[in-house]
Amino acid sequence: MSTIILSTESGADLSADLAEELNVQVVPMHVIMNGQDYLDGTLPVENIYEHYNQTKKIPSTSATNVHEYQEFFTRIKEDFPGCTIVHVGYTSKASSSFQNAVIASEEMENVFLVDALNVTGGLGAIVLYAADLLKKNPEIEPGSLVEKIEGVVPKSRLAFVPGSLEFLRAGGRVSNLAYLGGALLKIKPRIELKDGKLVSTKKYRGSMEGIAEKLFRDYLSEYEIDRKQLYLIYSVGLDEEIKRRMDEIAKENHFENIKWIQAGAMISSHAGPGGFGVAGLEV
Incomplete structure (x- = not known):
């Protein structure tokens, strides 16, 4: 029975401490400000507000790209040999991030993807539901876990x-x-x-x-x-x-x-x- 590792994007707004506690792997999305690309989580939110106050412009944002997902999933598999990855992703209707994850996983084994159709706390609620389910039943089969996660997406x-x-x-x-x-x-x-x-x-x-x-x-x-x-x-x-x-x-x-x-x-x-x-x- 392989270990199941949960992952999601930074758009779930899980704190670093909570993600570490639950062993949820988080891949950063992007914030572009003043022509510089920041990984989400490395740029203090206060800097965005200060930038807007000075320029009346807001940063742009972009999805995690295919190459980043490939590196992300590969790193997880290196850190947890033989694991199965269950990735709960940011809504595909508002970002290309989920589709990029799909493309990145095509040639990888044991990577399951769930489109959460949600963002921030709505996405976080689904991820934390999955983490709690996995904690209570660590022997759960990946397919069963994915089915249960997909069942709460519309809820x-x-x-x-x-x-x-x-x-x-x-x-x-x-x-x-x-x-x-x-x-x-x-x-x-x-x-x-x-x-x-x-x-x-x-x-x-x-x-x-x-x-x-x-x-x-x-x-x-x-x-x-x-x-x-x-x-x-x-x-x-x-x-x-x-x-x-x-x-x-x-x-x-x-x-x-x-x-x-x-x-x-x-x-x-x-x-x-x-x-x-x-x-x-x-x-």
Whole structure:
């Protein structure tokens, strides 16, 4: 029976400590700023915000390429001889990263790929589900593990509101007219993953504190989330009082384990500072 090694992209926003604890191998995606290519995880998020404040430009992002995946999978196999790799990937509907992983694995044995159709905490929730399953049943067959992971992919629910419409505008995701209207009326979109695609499903108006609470309560009323685990996502700059209040709401709703996930450089390049999101698995 070969050892199963889980892997994913940096877009899952797993902390280095958590990834090490769970033995999840993470391949970096890319952030390009000032003409320099940074591996996601090596660029402090604060540098992105400082760059935007100075230039009014946001970094661009790019997927892990085929060659990087080949090196990544090869290194795992060298570090864990005879292992089987189960890679849970960033949604194929928003990045070429997953397809690049498919191409890279074509001539490799014992590499299984799962398209999570999700990002950040939504992807992280699936990876951590797989890690927990593997921990409880280390003798599980790779095919069975993949089947179980694929079974929870449609149950992973992620919803978030960006902290700054300026970043969405700078990235071409909202028009100037929509930005001006949203800024004047303090309106922010709720972003969710639908069939793997990032879509705006609702708009909230008011202060970020009020919007975060509305988002959270709507999320809990719309989805029957497993109370064993909840993931709260934030980008640097979210007010600590908002985080405290979100903890209170989570506890009021009887979640057993509440884990905060910080959006990394790649996700923050699109969402901006002070964003909030929530992710979990439906029962």
